[in-house]
Amino acid sequence: SFWSLGCGSVLNEKGEVEMDAIIMDGKNLDSGAVSAVKCIANPIKLARLVMEKTKHMLLTDHGAHLFAQAMGIPATPGENLITERSRERWKKNLEPDSNPEEFQKDLGTVGAVAIDSEGNVACATSTGGLSNKLIGRVGDTACIGSGGYADNRSGATSTTGHGESIMKVVLARLILYHMEQGMSPEMAADTALDYMKTRVGGLGGVIVVNNSGEWAARFSTKQMSWATVKDDQLHYGIYAGERHTRSIDEALTSESEGF
Amino acid sequence: SFWSLGCGSVLNEKGEVEMDAIIMDGKNLDSGAVSAVKCIANPIKLARLVMEKTKHMLLTDHGAHLFAQAMGIPATPGENLITERSRERWKKNLEPDSNPEEFQKDLGTVGAVAIDSEGNVACATSTGGLSNKLIGRVGDTACIGSGGYADNRSGATSTTGHGESIMKVVLARLILYHMEQGMSPEMAADTALDYMKTRVGGLGGVIVVNNSGEWAARFSTKQMSWATVKDDQLHYGIYAGERHTRSIDEALTSESEGF
Numbered sequence: 001s002f003w004s005l006g007c008g009s010v011l012n013e014k015g016e017v018e019m020d021a022i023i024m025d026g027k028n029l030d031s032g033a034v035s036a037v038k039c040i041a042n043p044i045k046l047a048r049l050v051m052e053k054t055k056h057m058l059l060t061d062h063g064a065h066l067f068a069q070a071m072g073i074p075a076t077p078g079e080n081l082i083t084e085r086s087r088e089r090w091k092k093n094l095e096p097d098s099n100p101e102e103f104q105k106d107l108g109t110v111g112a113v114a115i116d117s118e119g120n121v122a123c124a125t126s127t128g129g130l131s132n133k134l135i136g137r138v139g140d141t142a143c144i145g146s147g148g149y150a151d152n153r154s155g156a157t158s159t160t161g162h163g164e165s166i167m168k169v170v171l172a173r174l175i176l177y178h179m180e181q182g183m184s185p186e187m188a189a190d191t192a193l194d195y196m197k198t199r200v201g202g203l204g205g206v207i208v209v210n211n212s213g214e215w216a217a218r219f220s221t222k223q224m225s226w227a228t229v230k231d232d233q234l235h236y237g238i239y240a241g242e243r244h245t246r247s248i249d250e251a252l253t254s255e256s257e258g259f
Numbered sequence: 260s261f262w263s264l265g266c267g268s269v270l271n272e273k274g275e276v277e278m279d280a281i282i283m284d285g286k287n288l289d290s291g292a293v294s295a296v297k298c299i300a301n302p303i304k305l306a307r308l309v310m311e312k313t314k315h316m317l318l319t320d321h322g323a324h325l326f327a328q329a330m331g332i333p334a335t336p337g338e339n340l341i342t343e344r345s346r347e348r349w350k351k352n353l354e355p356d357s358n359p360e361e362f363q364k365d366l367g368t369v370g371a372v373a374i375d376s377e378g379n380v381a382c383a384t385s386t387g388g389l390s391n392k393l394i395g396r397v398g399d400t401a402c403i404g405s406g407g408y409a410d411n412r413s414g415a416t417s418t419t420g421h422g423e424s425i426m427k428v429v430l431a432r433l434i435l436y437h438m439e440q441g442m443s444p445e446m447a448a449d450t451a452l453d454y455m456k457t458r459v460g461g462l463g464g465v466i467v468v469n470n471s472g473e474w475a476a477r478f479s480t481k482q483m484s485w486a487t488v489k490d491d492q493l494h495y496g497i498y499a500g501e502r503h504t505r506s507i508d509e510a511l512t513s514e515s516e517g518f
Contacts, residue, residue: 029427056396061320063395136322137315145404145429164316168288170404173429
């Protein structure tokens, strides 16, 4: 489910969950991130603690775990974060005739952008990265400007897709540059995603909000699950052009029926 | 000396050398980086292997060491990378009445930008980061767009200074945006450094080259050692406004006398 971020992540070449996460506050450009963390159920919470409790922006691997320990966050046994589905995909990618790139559908990334009534924006992103990645591979999500960026002067964005392509074009910062120059969130997102596709051949998806509260969810991949809440309305979709709308009350009622 | 990058780096809170490095090729925006590596004498060489031998952009800590091993790079005992000077600074910062921020003069970072006769640009940066940093702290140097960026369409830059501030403004990418919009390397560097100072209070220094071969070395810190080679002339300086010029032949002669 949406809330147990670590669980269900894709696995690295060794069959382990290794996650990256970032959070950023658009008011002062402060940010916190962790990379290559295992045995952490909610890496985004750890990223937030890096932002709030240290003078640093990014802690990695062993040092991030020492910090989690110092903050009193219990380690979650790695196998608790592994689902049957992620193990199946991992095994499939190990087969000699497999094409792991086919399976890079980026099912694991969760991104969020938000704006409050005073115009403060923020973003957060959390992911297991690429299936069957090398141990210690860090993707866009831990990298400020690539996996996310938030600035009250323009807006906030969170990205997903092929991490290495996103990093090459520093996608999140690029989107905000376009907005600084007057583009709408939708135009900024499409322009940056088109650039990434033509310049380095990478696909991705982004959610964007500007500092007036206009938003967009855009992707060059085949699909991206997205949802927005604005003025008590829930908007959501998965495929290009798809957009459903319901009232929040209605959505919450049907959600609780699902449990 | 300039060439033994790892040796002499500042130490983390535990008294160890932990380094970040990045390299980027402006032709295809490909890049390689490592973060939080110990026992590696030349992290920039490992970053280059990440770029050339993997599909990834950034490997961290344990995974980076496994990769180094797989590439046949021998581990250097950590204590061989520690100098008397770096240990002195580390000890001083541990004293109860010390102000470690006073000693953050960023003595350890080495950056380079280059352009060839065909207009291809590249950058490389390598650092031990901040003295007495938390274990696993990753700074701007491992983060593409912050510690360096290279794009044949505009130029290349390598940054140094307060890493967390550099990351907040994604300094390297910011400088290239300014150049894309027509600024000279010097103006782009000064504009971006001024922005970093006023927006987040951080100081730094940068070297920049544009795709016509114009270059600048600019800093808001008190000093930054820099040197340029162009048309068989060596230019170099340390303090603001300082600029010496000698012929390469002359410089090489006096250099070899020094050994």
